[in-house]
Amino acid sequence: MALPVSPLAPKTYVAPPAIAGVHFATAEAGIRYKGRTDVLLAVFDQGTTVAGVLTRSLCPSAAVDWCRQNLGGGVARALVVNSGNANAFTGMKGKASVQLTAEIAARAVGCDISEIFLASTGVIGEPLDATKFDGVLERLNGELAAEPWMEPAKAIMTTDTFPKLAEAKVEIDGTIVTIAGIAKGSGMIAPDMATMLSFVFTDAPVAADVLQALVAEHNATSFNAITVDSDTSTSDTLLAFATGKAAIAPLANLEDPRTKAFGDALKNVLFDLAMQVVRDGEGATKFVTVNVTGAVSDESAARIARSIADSPLVKTAIAGEDANWGRIVMAVGKAGQPADRDKLTISFGEHVLARNGERAPEYSEDAATAYMKSQELSITVDIGLGDGKATIYTCDLTHGYIDINGSYRS
Amino acid sequence: MALPVSPLAPKTYVAPPAIAGVHFATAEAGIRYKGRTDVLLAVFDQGTTVAGVLTRSLCPSAAVDWCRQNLGGGVARALVVNSGNANAFTGMKGKASVQLTAEIAARAVGCDISEIFLASTGVIGEPLDATKFDGVLERLNGELAAEPWMEPAKAIMTTDTFPKLAEAKVEIDGTIVTIAGIAKGSGMIAPDMATMLSFVFTDAPVAADVLQALVAEHNATSFNAITVDSDTSTSDTLLAFATGKAAIAPLANLEDPRTKAFGDALKNVLFDLAMQVVRDGEGATKFVTVNVTGAVSDESAARIARSIADSPLVKTAIAGEDANWGRIVMAVGKAGQPADRDKLTISFGEHVLARNGERAPEYSEDAATAYMKSQELSITVDIGLGDGKATIYTCDLTHGYIDINGSYRS
Numbered sequence: 001m002a003l004p005v006s007p008l009a010p011k012t013y014v015a016p017p018a019i020a021g022v023h024f025a026t027a028e029a030g031i032r033y034k035g036r037t038d039v040l041l042a043v044f045d046q047g048t049t050v051a052g053v054l055t056r057s058l059c060p061s062a063a064v065d066w067c068r069q070n071l072g073g074g075v076a077r078a079l080v081v082n083s084g085n086a087n088a089f090t091g092m093k094g095k096a097s098v099q100l101t102a103e104i105a106a107r108a109v110g111c112d113i114s115e116i117f118l119a120s121t122g123v124i125g126e127p128l129d130a131t132k133f134d135g136v137l138e139r140l141n142g143e144l145a146a147e148p149w150m151e152p153a154k155a156i157m158t159t160d161t162f163p164k165l166a167e168a169k170v171e172i173d174g175t176i177v178t179i180a181g182i183a184k185g186s187g188m189i190a191p192d193m194a195t196m197l198s199f200v201f202t203d204a205p206v207a208a209d210v211l212q213a214l215v216a217e218h219n220a221t222s223f224n225a226i227t228v229d230s231d232t233s234t235s236d237t238l239l240a241f242a243t244g245k246a247a248i249a250p251l252a253n254l255e256d257p258r259t260k261a262f263g264d265a266l267k268n269v270l271f272d273l274a275m276q277v278v279r280d281g282e283g284a285t286k287f288v289t290v291n292v293t294g295a296v297s298d299e300s301a302a303r304i305a306r307s308i309a310d311s312p313l314v315k316t317a318i319a320g321e322d323a324n325w326g327r328i329v330m331a332v333g334k335a336g337q338p339a340d341r342d343k344l345t346i347s348f349g350e351h352v353l354a355r356n357g358e359r360a361p362e363y364s365e366d367a368a369t370a371y372m373k374s375q376e377l378s379i380t381v382d383i384g385l386g387d388g389k390a391t392i393y394t395c396d397l398t399h400g401y402i403d404i405n406g407s408y409r410s
Numbered sequence: 411m412a413l414p415v416s417p418l419a420p421k422t423y424v425a426p427p428a429i430a431g432v433h434f435a436t437a438e439a440g441i442r443y444k445g446r447t448d449v450l451l452a453v454f455d456q457g458t459t460v461a462g463v464l465t466r467s468l469c470p471s472a473a474v475d476w477c478r479q480n481l482g483g484g485v486a487r488a489l490v491v492n493s494g495n496a497n498a499f500t501g502m503k504g505k506a507s508v509q510l511t512a513e514i515a516a517r518a519v520g521c522d523i524s525e526i527f528l529a530s531t532g533v534i535g536e537p538l539d540a541t542k543f544d545g546v547l548e549r550l551n552g553e554l555a556a557e558p559w560m561e562p563a564k565a566i567m568t569t570d571t572f573p574k575l576a577e578a579k580v581e582i583d584g585t586i587v588t589i590a591g592i593a594k595g596s597g598m599i600a601p602d603m604a605t606m607l608s609f610v611f612t613d614a615p616v617a618a619d620v621l622q623a624l625v626a627e628h629n630a631t632s633f634n635a636i637t638v639d640s641d642t643s644t645s646d647t648l649l650a651f652a653t654g655k656a657a658i659a660p661l662a663n664l665e666d667p668r669t670k671a672f673g674d675a676l677k678n679v680l681f682d683l684a685m686q687v688v689r690d691g692e693g694a695t696k697f698v699t700v701n702v703t704g705a706v707s708d709e710s711a712a713r714i715a716r717s718i719a720d721s722p723l724v725k726t727a728i729a730g731e732d733a734n735w736g737r738i739v740m741a742v743g744k745a746g747q748p749a750d751r752d753k754l755t756i757s758f759g760e761h762v763l764a765r766n767g768e769r770a771p772e773y774s775e776d777a778a779t780a781y782m783k784s785q786e787l788s789i790t791v792d793i794g795l796g797d798g799k800a801t802i803y804t805c806d807l808t809h810g811y812i813d814i815n816g817s818y819r820s
Contacts, residue, residue: 059743059751089739091752091768124736125769188723188740229722230640231737232744312639312722312807313598313815320816326534327641329499330598333469334642341469342501358501359535397722399812405723406730406808 003404008279008287008375008395009162016167016180018146020203021045021243025140026155029132032084032122037155039133041140042079042199043109048243050076050117051212053219055236062087062094063118064235066102070114074208076241077111079199080118080137081156083184087120087128088234100130108138119237121184121197122158153182156197159404160186160280166272168265172258173248177204179265183273187282187405188233198223198238198273204262205244207252214254214263215240215270222270225302226393228281229401230310240266278393283400286318288393291380295388300337302390307335308379315397318377323368325353332381343384348377413814418689418697418785418805419572426577426590428556430613431455431653435550436565439542442494442532447565449543451550452489452609453519458653460486460527461622463629465646472497472504473528474645476512480524484618486651487521489609490528490547491566493594497530497538498644510540518548529607529647531594532568563592566607569814570596570690576682578675582668583658587614589675593683597692597815598643608633608648608683614672615654616661623664624673625650625680632680636803638691639811640720650676688803693810696728698803701790704755705798710747712800717745718789725807728787733778735763742791753794758787 024042031038052071054064070076080101087094102113109116120128153163164183169176183198206214219238244250251259279287290309295301308314308331317324325346332339342357349371352360371377431454436447462481464474480486490511497504512523519526530538563573574593579586593608616624629648654660661669689697700719705711718724718741727734735756742749752767759781762770781787 055743057740057743058745058747058749059739059754086736089736089751089754089764089767091766093768124739125764127769231721231723231740234740234743311641312811313641316812316815319812322817326496326499329469329534330467330641330644333465333467333644335468337468339468341499344469344499354499354535356501357499358503359537397812398816399809401722402726402729402807402809402812405726406732 003159003161005161006280006284008284010276013150013163014165014167016149016165017178019178019180019201019243020245021048022201022241023144023146024152025143025145026151027136027140029082029136031082031132038083039136040081040152040155041105041137042152043141043144044076044078044241045243045245048076048241049074049206049208049211050239050241051208051215052237052239053216055233057232057234059089059234061120061235062090062098063120064237066098066118067237067239070117073114075115076117077115078105078109079239080105080116081197082120083156083158084122085120085126085128086122086124086235088124090125090127093127097128097130101133104130104133104137108141117239119197119235121156121235124234149180149182156182156184158184158186159282160184162280164273164276166269168269170261170265172261175246175248177246177248177262178202179269181269181273183277185277186280187229188231197235200240200266200269202242203246204242205246205248205250206242206262207250210251210254210259211240211242214266218263218267218270222267222274225391226274226278227306227309228278228395275393278395281395282404283398284395285398286396287376288318288395289378290392290394291378292383293380293389294383294385296338296386297388298390301388302392303337304332304335304381304383305390305392307331308381309392309394312397319396319398321369321372323348323353323372328379328381338385339383340385345382345384347380348372413569413571415571416690416694418694420686423560423573424575424577426559426575427588429588429590429611429653430655431458432611432651433554433556434562435553435555436561437546437550439492439546441492441542448493449546450491450562450565451515451547452562453551453554454486454488454651455653455655458486458651459484459616459618459621460649460651461618461625462647462649463626465643467642467644469499469644471530471645472500472508473530474647476508476528477647477649480527483524485525486527487525488515488519489649490515490526491607492530493566493568494532495530495536495538496532496534496645498534500535500537503537507538507540511543514540514543514547518551527649529645531566531607531645534644559590559592566592566594568594568596569692570594572690574683574686574690576679578679580671580675582671585656585658587656587658587672588612589679591679591683593687595687596690597639598641607645610650610676610679612652613656614652614661615656615658616652616672620661620664620669621650621652624676628673628677628680632677632684635801636684636688637716637719638688638805685803688805691805692814693808694805695808696806697786698728698805699788700802700804701788702793703790703799704793704795706748706796707798708800711798712802713747714742714745714749714791714793715800715802717741718791719802719804722807729806729808731782733758733763733782738789738791748795749793750795755792755794757790758782
């Protein structure tokens with residue numbers, strides 16, 4: 001399917017630099033799509049640590065099960081990603097398929113299968129024929145390069161309308177440490193638990209447990225703070241690989257201020273990629289930041305913000321450029337969290353629409369309506385009960401979403 | 411707005427008979443709509459008991475607050491309903507508005523304000539000018555009739571494309587007892603807690619506490635078992651009025667087999683009305699029954715069924731007539747309830763699509779695709795873990811929903 005590029009797509013793409021110790025190649029394995037790459041092999045030098053978060057869906061894909069098992073080891077030599085088939089809900093066939101894929105990859109790269117990480121994205125329920133990787137991965141292992149990152153970013157796309165890349169650099173002990181990241185995701189995006197497919201690579205030497213702690217921490221405010229359609233994928237996977245090639249002493253504990261500096265850079269990359277996923281939300285025409293303040297706790301604020309961001313009535317009103325704050329009240333009311341109607345304050349951008357449980361005296365329908373025409377919108381709700389706060393990022397719900405999802409599989 | 415009538419609308423409407431002790435009239439009060447009735451006054455003879463369930467939204471309308479307060483008394487003399495304005499999130503103005511409306515009604519009817527019940531539906535956040543009822547309610551009190559029920563059913567509509575009526579008769583002690591009911595609702599329908607506006611009237615003599623127990627019990631499997639868009643209204647109100655005019659001994663306790671017979675009839679009316687609300691779901695083209703069996707408990711089954719019924723990806727696939735059972739797996743996985751991927755069985759109608767965590771051997775894409783063209787669909791998921799079961803009724807998600815909700819308020 002050829003979808004028009006999202007109007008919220010970045011105007012230019014970054015071109016992350018080569019990451020020492022990371023090599024990759026892509027190919028057309030013919031899994032589902034024609035005329036485009038659909039398989040990525042990334043190979044890591046020895047000594048690469050790995051960390052990740054995976055979907056908490058109780059119906060995870062076979063590849064997610066595989067990664068969960070191998071993450072305990074903390075070391076990685078290769079990553080194989082295919083698009084077009086999620087290898088989810090494929091039973092024993094799915095397990096056999098990931099086993100065979102890992103064996104082919106381990107043989108090609110020359111490592112143990114416990115060092116292979118796998119991710120699959122696409123249609124759910126179709127068996128994935130892993131014999132299609134036979135020969136392909138071996139060939140890719142002979143074509144490895146360290147740039148351009150655009151190639152792997154494109155190979156993992158499904159209904160994405162643009163490739164998603166991010167980079168960050170941080171100076172540690174006088175040495176520049178680099179992080180490069182890619183992601184895919186457009187629909188089935190409500191990573192309340194983990195994330196869509198995203199892979200981040202760095203040359204920093206980071207102990208696996210430290211990397212795991214950093215990934216979990218910063219995932220919470222990036223991928224876990226976005227929603228396109230409230231539907232959580234069976235395949236959500238975020239993996240971070242650290243090759244250790246940068247000439248600095250290892251980042252081996254969380255208290256090290258250098259770890260903090262690296263973590264901030266990692267956070268920037270994850271946040272950047274997560275925002276790109278929202279901007280490629282299926283059918284999206286508006287990028288919306290939902291801020292909730294004054295809730296009884298941060299968790300309560302997040303639940304209220306998510307209730308607003310997931311509401312089809314709120315999202316269609318935004319699509320229609322209608323400052324329909326009554327639907328915000330509805331979404332606060334249905335969140336099941338402590339709230340007092342008569343203490344709510346609701347703002348769209350700088351415009352206060354409601355205060356103390358009723359329309360604000362200074363409310364101007366014309367000004368609010370003019371604001372709704374912006375491509376980037378901010379909705380803020382102050383609950384007036386405490387100090388809890390949270391931000392969730394989302395998009396509008398348009399005819400484009402119906403078009404894409406009424407015909408995606410067919 | 412003139413919306414086309416839902417393709418799922420009933421082919422004919424029932425015409426419930428007069429209920430002894432119930433009299434009503436409707437008028438054009440000009441609250442928001444032009445050229446149609448928008449206010450209903452129903453007057454009850456002395457001795458009428460009342461019961462009801464109300465939204466558990468934490469941002470309820472002023473009318474909901476009013477009803478909650480008066481339901482404790484258990485007696486009713488009048489019901490006033492307006493459409494076009496929900497009087498929700500209108501703060502002190504909203505409270506003053508319901509107080510004034512009740513005073514005008516009590517004066518017109520000649521009763522205490524504690525015997526007046528109120529409901530409002532329409533736009534949220536706009537102050538409701540209760541002075542518009544002045545004179546109108548007095549005039550309506552002089553025009554009361556007992557039929558046709560089509561008039562009150564029409565006066566309470568908002569985005570509804572057809573009026574919703576139901577009736578039931580049950581013989582108790584040789585006497586025919588009658589129940590008549592009306593409802594409105596089309597969007598903002600996920601009455602997990604209570605319901606949209608619905609009013610049910612009977613000539614049976616039913617003690618208020620018995621009526622309350624029956625309404626709560628049967629609401630659970632009717633209005634609380636439907637979802638259009640997962641959005642819960644600020645105004646959900648179900649009220650039942652029993653005039654006691656039927657010549658039978660009072661139904662005064664739940665153990666009485668006659669109470670059971672009456673309860674079954676009440677259940678039929680509530681279920682009928684709830685299904686009509688789904689059939690008028692905004693933009694609906696398919697009526698979908700989601701059955702979940704084999705869950706660890708009924709509550710767990712209900713949560714899984716609701717996760718499926720609320721999923722935009724499931725609903726758009728149904729709109730696209732795509733037997734995309736992978737999205738059912740996704741929705742089971744995100745429900746947060748005990749489930750074992752490798753024990754799931756998924757059927758669409760009689761077609762088993764998946765069994766034991768993978769595509770069923772007998773699966774036929776052609777047969778499943780042909781089934782999806784039906785207007786009435788049934789999706790059954792067996793979790794394979796226990797005896798818990800639940801059924802949720804919903805509709806598909808189409809361009810019509812986006813059309814209606816991108817422009818409803820404007």
